[in-house]
Amino acid sequence: GAVVSQHPSWVICKSGTSVKIECRSLDFQATTMFWYRQFPKQSLMLMATSNEGSKATYEQGVEKDKFLINHASLTLSTLTVTSAHPEDSSFYICSADRGITEAFFGQGTRLTVV
Amino acid sequence: RKEVEQDPGPFNVPEGATVAFNCTYSNSASQSFFWYRQDCRKEPKLLMSVYSSGNEDGRFTAQLNRASQYISLLIRDSKLSDSATYLCVVNFKGTGNQFYFGTGTSLTVIP
Numbered sequence: 276g277a278v279v280s281q282h283p284s285w286v287i288c289k290s291g292t293s294v295k296i297e298c299r300s301l302d303f304q305a306t307t308m309f310w311y312r313q314f315p316k317q318s319l320m321l322m323a324t325s326n327e328g329s330k331a332t333y334e335q336g337v338e339k340d341k342f343l344i345n346h347a348s349l350t351l352s353t354l355t356v357t358s359a360h361p362e363d364s365s366f367y368i369c370s371a372d373r374g375i376t377e378a379f380f381g382q383g384t385r386l387t388v389v
Numbered sequence: 390r391k392e393v394e395q396d397p398g399p400f401n402v403p404e405g406a407t408v409a410f411n412c413t414y415s416n417s418a419s420q421s422f423f424w425y426r427q428d429c430r431k432e433p434k435l436l437m438s439v440y441s442s443g444n445e446d447g448r449f450t451a452q453l454n455r456a457s458q459y460i461s462l463l464i465r466d467s468k469l470s471d472s473a474t475y476l477c478v479v480n481f482k483g484t485g486n487q488f489y490f491g492t493g494t495s496l497t498v499i500p
Binding site: 316 | 393395397423425430431432433434435438476478480487488489490491492493
């Protein structure tokens with residue numbers, strides 16, 4: 276069964292609004308979670324590394340004020356896309372670090388900004 | 390320079406064919422290697438890990454060449470259900486357990 280749950284699986288929002296995506300580790304504690312973005316026909320690109328109890332580490336070119344990450348507990352990280360615009364429409368996927376090499380992914384969130 | 394380079398394809402092959410995908414990675418300190426499968430609009434799922442000694446799982450064979458920083462995946466006797474995008478993934482334990490993805494290779498198996 277799934278070990279990482281991501282919600283919602285899809286969302287449509289108006290331009291200028293904010294959208295929150297949740298990523299939960301189901302049967303383990305994850306001090307580190309990762310957020311990826313995937314545009315059509317492109318690979319997953321790491322956006323940021325979310326660390327429980329501390330600030331997230333953002334990859335170069337990712338605006339930290341636009342993509343707010345909160346990792347307040349060992350089982351939950353949230354990504355908030357603030358003031359979303361059509362160019363933010365993408366497939367967002369989280370993964371949780373279980374301390375082993377295999378990556379466990381959430382089901383992904385398809386965001387469409389209209 | 391990308392961490393992981395992959396031929397995006399697409400590969401369109403008939404049922405029963407053998408198809409091979411290749412991938413190169415740039416960081417010689419990379420520690421673990423994988424092939425993931427991603428179906429359209431779904432999250433990636435682990436297909437198999439890749440070891441220097443080579444490993445086989447049914448119709449799938451993966452190989453790693455550390456000297457050349459090269460990873461391969463061979464699919465024999467292709468099935469329609471093999472149609473998907475195959476992602477080459479490299480793991481590096483730097484400041485965290487980070488994974489780097491290739492662009493993916495699209496495979497369509499044709500009846």
